[in-house]
Amino acid sequence: MSNIIDGKEIANIKKNALIKEINSVKDKLKLVVIQVGNDPASDVYVRNKRKICEELGILFNHLKYESISEDDLITTIEKLNNEKEVTGILVQLPLPKNIDEKKVIEAISPLKDVDGLTKANVGNLFSFQDGLKPCTALGVIEILDCANTKIEGKNVVIVGRSRLVGLPLISLFLKRNATVTICHSKTENLKDITKKADILVVAIGKKEYIKEDYVKDGAVVIDVGINRENGKLYGDCDFENIKDKCSKITKVPGGVGPLTVIMLASNVVEAYKLQNR
């Protein structure tokens, strides 16, 4: 039996469950994605978001601005906050440097903040209360659950402390009673630490950085990295080098990626529930 976790298959199962849920909701759901500037990677991400929304029957509105002032952007968001038919609002990052990202994110209503980045939702997450949580972090947990990986009591090592992946995963794993270690660029003895992991999650954005000597025999490895080089995608883990040591491992592409967009759609449904409870 293969030890490769098939992210696409898990995404499909989750997708079918979501379609049922969306069909049972009396209102039409709607996601608005705001993009500023012309980052080509952002174009790809937005396209993937549109695709999944269309497949699931969520209305999708793409507001793309060549350029816009910070004030006008915030005014746009505030208008969307007040539109009852808008379920979720997502600001595609990064924003151009002349715009204060934090200020713009904070303008989103926490009940529509499907990226889970507002301080209110970070507060919910680390208070273990209801709220919207970052999609990729949710995708990691979803993958582990679907692959029947026990989390409680396990040594989980997270490499990377981004606010979209590493940081929120601390709370999600703690809630599941894992012992959690968080490593980052200033970690002095990374290899010694990752080698102790029962579950190793890597999200550092460094192509094939994690090699065989970073991984314990029998570990479950979740590779969140997406590194583009000459049109090809690479993970943060050297898949061929480590795959035989792992009891389970995700691939890039085809691992966490497909789950991330599904969890975004799931967050739109979650946002609807929070708005209507």
Next chain:
Amino acid sequence: MSNIIDGKEIANIKKNALIKEINSVKDKLKLVVIQVGNDPASDVYVRNKRKICEELGILFNHLKYESISEDDLITTIEKLNNEKEVTGILVQLPLPKNIDEKKVIEAISPLKDVDGLTKANVGNLFSFQDGLKPCTALGVIEILDCANTKIEGKNVVIVGRSRLVGLPLISLFLKRNATVTICHSKTENLKDITKKADILVVAIGKKEYIKEDYVKDGAVVIDVGINRENGKLYGDCDFENIKDKCSKITKVPGGVGPLTVIMLASNVVEAYKLQNR
């Protein structure tokens, strides 16, 4: 030279710095502590808070209710939120079981929440933004800094994940670029993990639980435990058993305790600054 970190001495240094700061502020600072019921431990804690406020020239108002309804308690807090002369509001925990603690805490204005427990302040903390942070967690960092302990790059192991100590310390240590591991009651191999710690912080409320075989040679150990037995105080660490292994260690009493109340006073000053910036 002794390897014992003297919490009282550090608290005194911090106290003198705070007195200067408080004297330089044009308004009189005021802390209101709300207590419900007759928990004898709470009486002691409130008395210590009053004492430090009086020493530092912070007005102290103790609202003690034998019993009060949740609604009336929340109304009281909302009134205090609006009183300009009230700088800080603290609800002494635990509350009687008929009162929803979360709801009461959330009623406190985040700008006056000197315990740092509102979701807004948890959000600030884990977004690495300005806000009020739990006193005991701040006290731990203060102790390490005053004892000239390098934090960046070190393996920090926190035992206990309470919202007043363990959880906020994750963010405080990450901000200082430590590698952070958080353990708790479901951790399966505690000893193996604590033994790797350069800095070990214990806050589990179990008398002298941490013995010699939990500690690495040369580790810095911060004992946050306060366990009462027959009128005597014990830490979570077996001090006599581990002290010779540690490069630095705090004692109970006389370690983190004196810092906690000082950091509360420091939070009142911080609250004033946040309200007046």
